[in-house]
Amino acid sequence: MSLDVRTVTASAYPDWLRAVRNGFLVADTPTEEDAASRLPHTDLSRVRGAFDAGRCVATFRSFAQRLTVVGGATVPADAISAVTVAPTHRRRGLLSRMMASDLAAAKERGEVVATLIAAEYPIYGRFGFGPATWTTEWEVAVPRTGLDPRRSGRPEDGGRIEMVDAADVRKLGPELYARFAAIGPGAVSRDERWWKQHTGAAYTPAHEKWTEPFYAVHRGADGEVDGLLVYGVDDKWGDAKQPLNTASVRDLIALTPAVERALWHFLCSVDWITTVRSGYRAPDDLLPLLLPDPRAARTLTHADWLWLRMLDVPGALEARSYATEASLVLDVRDDAGPAGGRFLLDVSPAGARCTTTTRSADLALGVGELATLYLGDESARRLVDLGRAEELRAGAAGTADAVFRTGRRPWCPDIF
Incomplete structure (x- = not known):
């Protein structure tokens, strides 16, 4: 029988959810309560599946999101999640069909x-x-940090740290995060359901067992909340009743470096904690150098995180800010079609204008390579050296780096 790739109906949603869990190697069957808890928050017009003889064998979902770009503006994004193909149905073009349909719809939505x-x-x-x-x-x-536990638990910036509960976080967190996102390129929006899910107030499936963490906020000298720390702690003791507990950070949001320092020093001062796992942070996070001995922090993971795909090149490039004045013609290749073309980008600290052009290109690159440059993290010079971009005018890669790169690396604190 032919494979049917289509949007998912409410009646087919439980089978789709089963296929998602199978694809991510979660060996349990969704309950009626699992599906019922998710459906009210799911736009089924953006949920796709492939069906073989009525059984879901591939899944795909997208939802509306806002992405913070350089300068603090946000752009509408098509957030893609729950992508799976059953091992019995690989290499049949199912993901390609679902992806093409979703991206076309996203482009149409703007x-x-x-x-x-x-x-x-x-x-x-x-x-x-x-x-x-x-x-x-x-x-x-x-123990290797060199911090004095008698002092590191007390902020030196005139503020204070207080323990709060989940209800406090649901009240204080959204406004704090909105202020953070306005200064954090790479941040994505968090809606009310996000805060409920991450504070135990939303239904949790059995395979996602909820464990209540600890919550702490930093208040500045004016009493306003300007930092949030969420962490869990294991319960491990060694020989001779020595504590060997590890604190694992689930979320740490700070509006200033001083607040960030205060929250890290606080966590390292908590009695019985001998190890801190930072959770996923920006690669240039201040953490190691906030410690008297940075060697106390060893790298566990370094990997790619948020991936982007341009749908509207002029709209994306005009949304972000630039610290210099320059003009650059980009020849953007897009085999899938929606974002290819030749574009003239004129930028200055006052703003940007991007239009299609017939002028000779300065730099040629794929739409994926443009995405790596967009938030300021990658170097055009490095892309040229790797053979992933072509410098058509001498010095164009240097111009592109002056235009796109930022002083701090972008960071997306969320997974979705």
Whole structure:
């Protein structure tokens, strides 16, 4: 029988959810309660599946999102998630069909970019995506930090840290995160359901067992909340009743470097904690150098994180800010079609204008390579050296780096 690729109906949603879990190697069957808890928050017009003899064998979902770009503006994004193909149905073009349908719909809706977190690196480049942010995780050996536990638990910036509960976080967190996202390129929007899911107030399936974490907020000298720390702690003791507990950070949002320092120092001062795992942070996070001995922090993970795909090149490039004045003609190749063309980008600290042009190109690159440059993380010079971009005018790569690169690396604190 032919494979039927289509949007998913409410009646087929439980079977689609089963296929998602199978694809991610979760060996349980969704309950009626699982499906019922998700459906009210799911736009079925953006849920796709492939069906073989009525059984779902591939899955794909997207949802509306806002992405913060350089300068603090946000652009509408098509956030892609729940992508699976059953091992029995690979190499049949199912993902290609679902992806093409979704991206065409996103372009029609006016979404400027598409976003995703890639479970496997090799998959999404062929669909025009490129890694736009990276992430690093550290493990800190607290006894080696050189911090004085008698002092490091008390902020030196005139503020204070207080323990709060989940209800407080649901009240204080959204406004704090909105302020953070306005200064954090790579941040994506968090809706009310996100805060409920991450504070235990939403239904949790059995395979996603909820464990209540600890919550702490930093208040500035004016009493306003300007930092949030969420962490879990294991319960491990060694010989001779020595504590060997590890604190694992689930979320740490700070509006200033001073607040970031205060929250890390606080966590490293908590009694019985001998190891801190940072969770996924920006690769240039301040953490190691906030410690008297940075060698106390060793890298556990360094990997690609948020992937982008341009859908509207002029709309995306005009949305972000630039610190210099320059003019650059980009020849953007897009085999899938929606974002290819030759574009004249004129930028200055006052703003940007991007239009199609017939002028000779300065730099030629794929749409995925443009995505890696977009938030300021990658170097055009490096892309040329790798053979992933072509410098058609001498010095064009240097101009592109002056235009696109930023002083701090972009960071996406979320997975979706």
